[in-house]
Amino acid sequence: MAFPVSPDHALVLFSGGQDSATCLAWALDRYTHVETIGFRYGQRHAVELTCRDPLRDSLRTPRLGADHMIDLTATIAGLGATAMTSDAEIVMTAEGLPSTFVPGRNLLFLTCAASLAFRRGIKRIVAGVCETDYSGYPDCRDDTVKAMQLALNLGMNRRFVLETPLMWRDKAATWELARSLGGDALVEAIRVESHSCYLGDRTHLHDWGYGCGTCPACELRADGWKRWRAEG
Numbered sequence: 001m002a003f004p005v006s007p008d009h010a011l012v013l014f015s016g017g018q019d020s021a022t023c024l025a026w027a028l029d030r031y032t033h034v035e036t037i038g039f040r041y042g043q044r045h046a047v048e049l050t051c052r053d054p055l056r057d058s059l060r061t062p063r064l065g066a067d068h069m070i071d072l073t074a075t076i077a078g079l080g081a082t083a084m085t086s087d088a089e090i091v092m093t094a095e096g097l098p099s100t101f102v103p104g105r106n107l108l109f110l111t112c113a114a115s116l117a118f119r120r121g122i123k124r125i126v127a128g129v130c131e132t133d134y135s136g137y138p139d140c141r142d143d144t145v146k147a148m149q150l151a152l153n154l155g156m157n158r159r160f161v162l163e164t165p166l167m168w169r170d171k172a173a174t175w176e177l178a179r180s181l182g183g184d185a186l187v188e189a190i191r192v193e194s195h196s197c198y199l200g201d202r203t204h205l206h207d208w209g210y211g212c213g214t215c216p217a218c219e220l221r222a223d224g225w226k227r228w229r230a231e232g
Contacts (some may be wrong), residue, residue, distance in 0.1 A: 002117065002119055003122075004121050005031075005121045005122075005123055005158070006033070006121050006122065007124075008032045008033070008127050009031060009033040009034070009035075009115045009120075009121065009122045009123060009124065010027045010030075010031040010033070010034045010035070010039055010122060010123075010124040010125070010163070011034075011035050011036070011113055011120065011122045011124070011125050011126065012024045012027050012034060012035070012036050012037070012126040012127075012138075013037055013038075013109055013125070013126065013127045013128065014036035014037065014038050014056075014067075014112075014161065014193060015038060015039070015049075015077060015112055015128075015194060016038070016049055016050070016051035016052040016195055017048055017049055017051075017128070017165055017194055017196050018056060018171075018190055018209070018221060019128030019129075019172065019174060019195045020175055021059075021075060021176045021178075021189075021190045021193075021194045022128065022129040022140065022165075022166065022174055023101075023126050023127070023165055023166065023184055024036060024055070024056075024126075024189065025059055025124070025178060025181045025182055026057055026165045026177065027107070027124075027126045027163075028061055028063050029093060029181055030057060030066060030134045031124065031131075032053075033063055033065050034063055034064055034065060035065040035066050035067070035068065035120065035122065036052070036064075036066075036068065036070075037067075037068045037070065037112070037113050037116060037124065038052055038068070038069050038070070039069075039070050039071075039072055039112070040069065040070070040071045040072065040073055040075045040077040041071075041072040041073055041075075041077075041083060041085065041105070042077050042085045042197065042199055043084055044075060044084060044085060044086065044087065044199065045084075045195065045197060045198055045200035046189050046195075046200065046201065047054055047200045047202055048194075048195040048200075049069075051056045051193055051194055051195045052067070052184060054189075054193045055189065055190070055193050055194060056155065058186075058193060059182075059186075059189075060186075060187040061155050063203050064089050064220055068081050068116060070116075072108065072112070073107065075108070076102060076105065076108075078173050078192075079103065079104070082099060082100060082101060082102050082103075084100040084101070084105075084198065085102065085129065090198060090216065095147055096136070097135055097136055097137070097138075098216060099138075100198055100216070101123065101135075101137050101138075102133065102138070104139070105148040106127070106129060106137070106139035106144075106227070107139055107144075107148060109116050109127075110127065110145075110152065110162065111148075112127065112153065113125050113127075113159075114152040114156060115156075115159055117160060118153045118156055118158055119145035119213070121162060123160060124157065124160070124161045124163055125160055125161070125163065126163040126165070127145070127162065127164055128162075128164075128165075129141075129145060129164055129166070129167065130142050130164070130166040130167055130168075130169065130170075130174075131167060132166075132167070132169060132170045132173075133169075133170040133171045133174075133220055133223075133224060135216050135217070135220070140227075142164070145147025145162050145164055145167070145185060146162075146171075147161065149161070149162040164215045165177070169225075170224060171220055171221060171224020171225070171227075171228075172221065172224045172225075172227040172231060173228075175187065175224060175225060175228040175232070176226065176231075177227055178190055179219050179232075180207060190209075191208065191209045192205070192209065192210075193200070194209065194215040195209075195210060195211075196209070196218065196220075197210065197211030197212050197215055197217055197218050198212075198215040198216065198217045198218075198219045199211075199212045199215050201213075205227060206222065207222075207229075208221050208222045208225035208226075209221060209222075209225075
C-alpha cells in the first residue's frame with residue numbers, strides 16, 4: 001500500500017559521490033523528511049557505496065529518513081559492458097561519448113526512484129545530474145530530466161517533481177554550495193568521505209579528495225576544487 005503523498009518529502013539519488021552528497025545536504029536544508037536511494041550496478045568504482053554511510057552520518061538530522069539500496073547488477077550487466085562496469089580503457093568512442101557512458105543508466109535510476117517514491121508517498125526526487133561540468137552523458141542533460149519527469153508523471157499518474165540543484169552549477173560552484181549549506185565542516189566531509197574516481201582509487205588523498213587523479217571524474221573534481229579555492 002502506498003503512503004499518502006507529501007509535497008515536503010524528498011528522495012535523493014545518493015551514490016556516495018561529491019554531487020549526490022551536496023544534493024543530500026541541499027534537500028535536508030529544504031524538506032522536512034528526506035530519504036536516500038543508492039544503486040549497485042556492477043560499477044568498477046563500487047567503493048563509492050562504502051562512502052554512503054559515513055556521509056549520511058555526517059549529515060544526520062531528524063529530517064534524514066530511510067536509506068534504500070537497489071541492486072541492478074544483473075540488469076545493467078545484461079545490456080553489455082562499458083568502461084564504467086569493466087576494466088576497459090576510458091576513451092572517447094566513435095559516437096563522441098566517453099566509454100564510461102552506461103546507456104540508459106540514469107533513466108533506469110530515475111524510474112526506480114520514482115517507483116519507490118510512489119510507494120513512500122514522496123513527491124520530490126533529487127538527482128545530482130549536471131550539464132555544466134559533466135562527462136558528456138546525454139542522460140545528464142536538463143532536457144532529458146524534463147522529459148523523464150513528464151514520462152514518469154504520465155506513466156505513474158503522479159505529480160513528481162524532479163529536482164536538479166546542480167544542473168547549471170560547475171564543480172567550483174558545487175563546492176561553494178556545500179560551504180553555504182554546511183560550512184567548512186561539510187566541505188571537509190565531502191572532500192574526505194565522498195568518492196568520484198572512476199577507477200575506485202581510495203589510496204591517494206589529494207587536496208580535493210581521494211582518487212587516481214587522472215580519470216575524467218578526478219580531473220573534473222580537481223579542476224573545480226582549484227578554481228573554487230582561487231575564487232574563495
